[in-house]
Structures are given as structure tokens and as C-alpha cells.
Amino acid sequence: xxxxxxxxxxxxxxxxxxxxxxxxxxxxxxxxxxxxxxxxxxxxxxxxxxxxxxxxxxxxxxxxxxxxxxxxxxxxxxxxxxxxxxxxxxxxxxxxxxxxxxxxxxxxxxxxxxxxxxxxxxxxxxxxxxxxxxxxxxxxxxxxxxxxxxxxxxxxxxxxxxxxxxxxxxxxxxxxxxxxxxxxxxxxxxxxxxxxxxxxxxxxxxxxxxxxxxxxxxxxxxxxxxxxxxxxxxxxxxxxxxxxxxxxxxxxxxxxxxxxxxxxxxxxxxxx
Amino acid sequence: xxxxxxxxxxxxxxxxxxxxxxxxxxxxxxxxxxxxxxxxxxxxxxxxxxxxxxxxxxxxxxxxxxxxxxxxxxxxxxxxxxxxxxxxxxxxxxxxxxxxxxxxxxxxxxxxxxxxxxxxxxxxxxxxxxxxxxxxxxxxxxxxxxxxxxxxxxxxxxxxxxxxxxxxxxxxxxxxxxxxxxxxxxxxxxxxxxxxxxxxxxxxxxxxxxxxxxxxxxxxxxxxxxxxxxxxxxxxxxxxxxxxxxxxxxxxxxxxxxxxxxxxxxxxxxxxxxxxxxxxxxxxxxxxxxxxxxxxxxxxxxxxxxxxxxxxxx
Numbered sequence: 213x214x215x216x217x218x219x220x221x222x223x224x225x226x227x228x229x230x231x232x233x234x235x236x237x238x239x240x241x242x243x244x245x246x247x248x249x250x251x252x253x254x255x256x257x258x259x260x261x262x263x264x265x266x267x268x269x270x271x272x273x274x275x276x277x278x279x280x281x282x283x284x285x286x287x288x289x290x291x292x293x294x295x296x297x298x299x300x301x302x303x304x305x306x307x308x309x310x311x312x313x314x315x316x317x318x319x320x321x322x323x324x325x326x327x328x329x330x331x332x333x334x335x336x337x338x339x340x341x342x343x344x345x346x347x348x349x350x351x352x353x354x355x356x357x358x359x360x361x362x363x364x365x366x367x368x369x370x371x372x373x374x375x376x377x378x379x380x381x382x383x384x385x386x387x388x389x390x391x392x393x394x395x396x397x398x399x400x401x402x403x404x405x406x407x408x409x410x411x412x413x414x415x416x417x418x419x420x421x422x423x424x425x426x427x428x429x430x431x432x433x434x435x436x437x438x439x440x441x442x443x444x445x446x447x448x449x450x451x452x453x454x455x456x457x458x459x460x461x462x463x464x465x466x467x468x469x470x471x472x473x474x475x476x477x478x479x480x481x482x483x484x
Numbered sequence: 485x486x487x488x489x490x491x492x493x494x495x496x497x498x499x500x501x502x503x504x505x506x507x508x509x510x511x512x513x514x515x516x517x518x519x520x521x522x523x524x525x526x527x528x529x530x531x532x533x534x535x536x537x538x539x540x541x542x543x544x545x546x547x548x549x550x551x552x553x554x555x556x557x558x559x560x561x562x563x564x565x566x567x568x569x570x571x572x573x574x575x576x577x578x579x580x581x582x583x584x585x586x587x588x589x590x591x592x593x594x595x596x597x598x599x600x601x602x603x604x605x606x607x608x609x610x611x612x613x614x615x616x617x618x619x620x621x622x623x624x625x626x627x628x629x630x631x632x633x634x635x636x637x638x639x640x641x642x643x644x645x646x647x648x649x650x651x652x653x654x655x656x657x658x659x660x661x662x663x664x665x666x667x668x669x670x671x672x673x674x675x676x677x678x679x680x681x682x683x684x685x686x687x688x689x690x691x692x693x694x695x696x697x698x699x700x701x702x703x704x705x706x707x708x709x710x711x712x713x714x715x716x717x718x719x720x721x722x723x724x725x726x727x728x729x730x731x732x733x734x735x736x737x738x739x740x741x742x743x744x745x746x747x748x749x750x751x752x753x754x755x756x757x758x759x760x761x762x763x764x765x766x767x768x769x770x771x772x773x774x775x776x777x778x779x780x781x782x783x784x785x786x787x788x789x790x791x792x793x794x795x796x797x798x
């Protein structure tokens with residue numbers, strides 16, 4: 213079979229961009245060129261220079277520093293949102309796939325209903341009831357991911373619970389909890405890991421969108437979406453201000469998607 | 485087939501029931517006291533008690549839910565606190581922006597994604613395929629609202645061809661309306677198209693590996709007919725699944741794009757209601773959009789049966 217010339221390129225490029233993202237985020241916690249929150253009104257809207265490679269914003273804050281610290285926000289929201297979605301989804305999927313019957317049917321309709329709430333919709337509702345903020349965006353994005361995890365877990369459980377090794381373990385006297393935790397759940401992990409990997413860049417896009425709408429990360433905290441919202445007010449005078457944060461989002465998501473595709477190709481050559 | 489349809493319909497109704505429960509729980513149960521929520525810190529205890537009485541918050545939660553659901557089913561979504569008009573009327577007044585925007589974006593998405601995906605599949609692992617996939621990767625990575633900002637930057641700020649936002653309405657004919665929705669629809673549709681390109685490509689690739697495609701080619705059927713008749717028709721089921729999910733995403737995405745382009749649609753209605761603490765409006769819009777997305781998913785389920793008679797449902 214002919215080898216795909218781009219297979220390793222995809223993976224390498226994705227890994228390189230992702231490493232850049234993680235290193236930037238880690239570095240920003242100990243060092244940024246300037247304080248990302250320090251305002252200096254006299255220096256507002258400076259173009260790119262040696263002191264401020266990406267220029268300064270409407271309060272004179274260093275855009276590069278804010279983009280670096282924004283990477284932390286993106287990663288934190290992404291990890292927590294995917295974690296919440298996976299936890300909720302796997303819990304529902306286990307309950308549904310293991311017990312079956314009317315509970316399964318009801319939980320699946322609940323999952324169908326949850327699918328009617330994309331992150332933006334839940335975020336609107338939560339923001340109205342509580343207050344907009346980074347917690348709202350984490351929960352809202354997490355909820356949007358839960359159905360996919362629930363379906364994958366349920367499907368694996370339906371298939372695995374009738375398999376010989378599970379039946380044998382049950383015959384040997386293993387209880388429900390032991391059967392689920394020791395025998396079935398470990399075997400459902402590979403698709404769930406792939407799902408988590410592909411969800412991560414989606415979460416980063418959603419975080420940016422929610423922050424842009426004012427439903428997520430609140431000022432003065434740096435978030436790429438929030439920076440774009442601020443940039444929109446000065447679009448005609450300072451267009452560069454809108455280019456850097458958007459570029460950071462696009463590069464990050466591109467890198468993570470490439471990494472995900474590359475990993476899947478390497479781990480599972482059948483589907484490549 | 486009829487049994488399948490009846491079961492899907494029952495599942496659809498059950499799903500809508502859960503949608504309403506979810507919205508009700510978040511708005512009326514989680515916060516504890518919606519009356520205080522609406523009044524904020526200004527209200528006196530007496531005023532809060534009056535509002536609770538008026539909203540029926542003194543009754544048992546299931547009774548409140550049943551009452552709320554019964555009203556919602558008859559189109560009564562409550563009254564907006566901010567505008568003092570029925571929420572349902574507000575929603576209907578914003579639909580002429582959100583629906584055409586969603587549909588226009590969906591058209592742009594399909595018109596771009598289907599041919600490009602089909603082309604990429606026929607050029608599998610050759611230059612054309614790689615170029616299409618690179619474009620698709622870039623498209624997926626660019627957030628639609630940033631694409632919107634860049635389009636404004638190019639077409640309004642630099643070239644001055646179109647206004648940077650606002651909606652001209654449908655009263656002046658079709659074109660002024662479409663013109664004000666065109667840039668947001670491009671930002672929304674072209675970038676969702678990137679996802680559909682990949683789905684179309686892999687669905688077509690799967691079918692091209694089938695025996696009957698080889699048979700068709702072996703007996704000398706022209707390539708155009710192989711692709712158009714044998715392949716595309718059979719690849720439609722997975723494509724329609726993804727396109728259905730995308731349509732829901734587009735409806736949610738239009739909420740963001742309305743903000744970028746200052747369009748008076750459902751999204752801006754809900755966002756404005758958050759600042760004004762207008763809970764009934766947010767509740768109504770959320771319920772409406774979620775119900776629409778569930779309806780789209782139901783339509784996709786039904787479309788399977790029509791598209792692929794080979795699938796047996798019992």
C-alpha cells in the first residue's frame with residue numbers, strides 16, 4: 213500500500229503547534245513581556261514595536277502579554293469543560309447502557325433533549341439566571357459535550373455486557389460496581405479518549421465565542437474572545453488589534469485538530 | 485416503517501418534554517427565588533411577595549411546571565419585563581432576521597461543501613484532495629465571529645462596498661434584506677462548510693470502496709453516472725446526519741453573528757434581555773431555539789427512511 217506522505221507531517225505540525233501553545237501558557241504564568249493587566253493610557257493603541265511586538269490595546273496594555281496569558285484561559289476552560297462533559301456523559305452512559313430498559317429509554321431522551329442546547333444556548337440561560345462568567349462558560353460547554361460521551365459509553369456497554377469475560381466475572385460473583393469499574397469501563401476507554409481529544413479544540417472555539425458575547429470570561433481577565441470583542445470597537449482605526457487574538461485562536465485550534473487527526477492515523481491505521 | 489415513524493414521533497415528544505423540564509429547572513428551580521432575581525437588590529420585601537404571588541411562585545413546583553408548560557403549548561411564553569409585550573410576539577418579530585440568516589448560511593454551506601467534498605474524494609490522496617483538506621482544516625480553525633470581523637474589515641472598512649452591520653428589513657424587497665445578511669451568512673456558512681466537506685469526502689470514499697461501484701465501473705458505466713447516481717445517493721445518509729447537526733449549529737451560530745453585525749435577531753434579543761434581567765425573554769428564546777434544534781434532529785431521523793429504503797426499522 214502506498215504510504216501517505218502527509219501522515220507524519222500532520223502529526224508533527226500538530227504536535228509542534230500544541231507544544232508552542234502549552235509552553236506559551238506555562239511561560240506566561242512566570243514571565244510575560246509586560247504585566248497583562250497593567251494599564252498605561254498614555255501608551256494606548258501603539259503599533260507593533262520592540263517594546264510591544266503586537267502593540268498595545270485601548271488601555272495601553274501589552275497585547276502580546278495578554279495573548280500569552282489568554283492561552284492559560286483557553287486551556288483551563290477547555291480542560292475543565294471537556295472534563296465536566298466527559299464525567300456527566302460517562303455517568304449517564306454507564307447508567308443507561310448497564311441497566312437498560314425504561315431507564316435507558318428515558319436517559320436517551322434526556323440526552324436527545326440536551327443535544328438541543330448548544331453551548332451558546334445554555335450560556336445564555338445560565339447567564340440570565342446566575343451571572344455571566346468563566347464558570348458559566350465551562351459548565352455550558354461541558355453540557356454541550358455530554359451527549360457524545362454518553363452515547364459512546366452506552367454503545368460500548370451494550371456491546372460489552374453480554375461478552376464472555378463479563379458473563380464469566382459475574383458468574384464468579386463480581387458485583388455490579390466491580391463489573392462496571394474493573395471489567396467494562398476500561399474497555400470503553402479508547403473511543404472516549406479520542407472523543408476527548410477532538411472535543412478540546414471545539415471547547416476552545418466555544419470559550420472564545422462566549423467571551424466575545426460577554427457571557428464567558430469577564431474583563432479585565434485576558435481571553436482571546438474578549439480581546440476580539442474589545443477590538444471590534446476600534447476596527448476601522450486599529451485593525452491589527454483584531455488580527456492577533458483571532459490568529460491565536462485559529463492557530464491553536466488548527467494545531468490541536470492536526471494533532472488529533474495525526475494521533476488517530478497513527479493509533480488506528482485502518483481508518484486512515 | 486409506520487411503526488418506526490410512530491416510535492420516532494413518540495421519542496420526539498418525549499425529548500421536547502425533557503427540553504421544557506431542563507429550561508424550567510434552570511430558570512425556576514435552581515436560582516431559588518426568581519422574584520428576587522428579577523427585581524435585583526432594589527425591590528422591597530413586600531414588592532417581592534407581590535411578584536411571587538403574581539408569578540404563582542407560592543404553589544408547588546410540579547403545579548407551576550404544569551401551568552407553565554400548558555401556557556407555553558398554547559404559545560403563551562409570558563410577558564417581557566423590559567418591553568411589556570408578550571415574549572412570543574417578540575420572538576416572532578425577530579424571526580425574519582434569524583431564520584433567513586440561518587437558511588442562507590445553510591445554502592452557502594451545502595453549495596460549497598458537497599461539490600468540494602465529492603471532488604476531494606475522487607482525487608483521493610492526490611493534489612486536489614490535499615488542497616481541499618488544507619482549506620477544510622483552516623476553515624474549521626477560524627472562529628465564525630472572527631471571520632465576520634475580518635469580512636467587515638475587508639468589505640466595509642477597506643473597500644467600502646457594504647455597511648458594517650445593521651438590517652435593512654424586507655419591506656424594500658428581497659435584495660436589501662439579503663444584502664445585509666450576506667456577509668454574516670458567509671462568515672457562518674463557509675466555515676461550517678469546512679466540517680461538511682470532510683464528512684462528504686469520507687462518506688463518498690466509503691461508498692466508492694463498495695462492490696457495486698466496482699461492478700458499475702466494470703460494466704462501463706460513465707464516471708459521472710457512477711458518482712452522481714451510484715455513489716452520491718448512497719453517501720447521502722451520513723452526509724444528511726452531519727448536515728442536520730450543522731443546521732442546529734448554524735442556528736446557534738447566528739446568535740453570535742447577529743452580535744458581530746448588529747442584526748436585530750433572536751440572539752441579540754436574548755443578549756439584551758440578560759443585561760436588562762428580562763428572564764421571561766431569555767427563557768422563551770432558549771426554549772424556542774432548543775425546540776427548533778430538536779425538531780431538526782427529528783427531521784433528520786425521518787429523512788433516513790426516505791433516503792435509504794435498505795435500512796430496516798422495527
